[in-house]
Amino acid sequence: MDGRACGVAEAAKILGDKWTLLLLRDLAQGSRRFKDLERSVDGISPTMLAGRLRELERQGLLTRTTYNEIPPRVEYHLTDKGTEALPIVEALRDYGNRWLLSRPEPSDAVLSST
Amino acid sequence: MDGRACGVAEAAKILGDKWTLLLLRDLAQGSRRFKDLERSVDGISPTMLAGRLRELERQGLLTRTTYNEIPPRVEYHLTDKGTEALPIVEALRDYGNRWLLSRPEPSDAVLSST
Numbered sequence: 001m002d003g004r005a006c007g008v009a010e011a012a013k014i015l016g017d018k019w020t021l022l023l024l025r026d027l028a029q030g031s032r033r034f035k036d037l038e039r040s041v042d043g044i045s046p047t048m049l050a051g052r053l054r055e056l057e058r059q060g061l062l063t064r065t066t067y068n069e070i071p072p073r074v075e076y077h078l079t080d081k082g083t084e085a086l087p088i089v090e091a092l093r094d095y096g097n098r099w100l101l102s103r104p105e106p107s108d109a110v111l112s113s114t
Numbered sequence: 115m116d117g118r119a120c121g122v123a124e125a126a127k128i129l130g131d132k133w134t135l136l137l138l139r140d141l142a143q144g145s146r147r148f149k150d151l152e153r154s155v156d157g158i159s160p161t162m163l164a165g166r167l168r169e170l171e172r173q174g175l176l177t178r179t180t181y182n183e184i185p186p187r188v189e190y191h192l193t194d195k196g197t198e199a200l201p202i203v204e205a206l207r208d209y210g211n212r213w214l215l216s217r218p219e220p221s222d223a224v225l226s227s228t
Contacts, residue, residue, distance in 0.1 A: 007210025
């Protein structure tokens with residue numbers, strides 16, 4: 001690098017993290033509670049999940065909404081700034097399906113040689 | 115997740131790491147020596163660099179070529195499997211330029227409102 005700021009480096013600082021990428025994958029589906037995310041992000045600990053959510057909120061990629069119920073319900077959802085990061089998740093999905101999974105998820109382009 | 119393998123998760127395991135993403139960015143330019151990468155990946159330590167290179171080689175995303183010189187010259191370059199991961203780097207660049215840099219890198223689409 002020549003000292004000029006780099007978009008890849010700035011994005012990798014925030015998003016270059018396995019758990020953060022899996023959170024984005026699941027929040028892409030809509031609002032989620034902490035418990036939902038704990039279940040869907042396989043292997044994440046409550047401490048790691050809380051830390052990643054806090055950081056994404058601080059960076060403006062998600063917001064938390066507290067519903068005035070008993071007990072209070074808290075939901076996380078992506079902001080515009082978070083939604084705009086989803087092409088990165090889709091690029092990971094394409095790559096993973098093509099190069100890393102033996103039996104890929106259903107995709108828009110499946111070629112069979114026989 | 116429903117237990118089915120997920121392309122995002124598999125890709126995030128290998129590529130969900132800031133240093134790995136910056137290495138891919140720089141190897142996208144062509145073969146590089148260890149010293150080149152140490153310089154271009156701002157802030158990486160030799161130990162971290164060696165570890166990331168070893169892991170990318172193990173995963174088949176890069177190869178190392180040793181040239182029979184004195185002293186021997188070692189160069190790293192992306193395989194097809196590594197090159198195919200570059201759309202992820204480009205998605206990060208687009209996102210970083212648009213949302214994280216105040217003065218973005220030259221890009222193919224720059225809109226001015228005045």
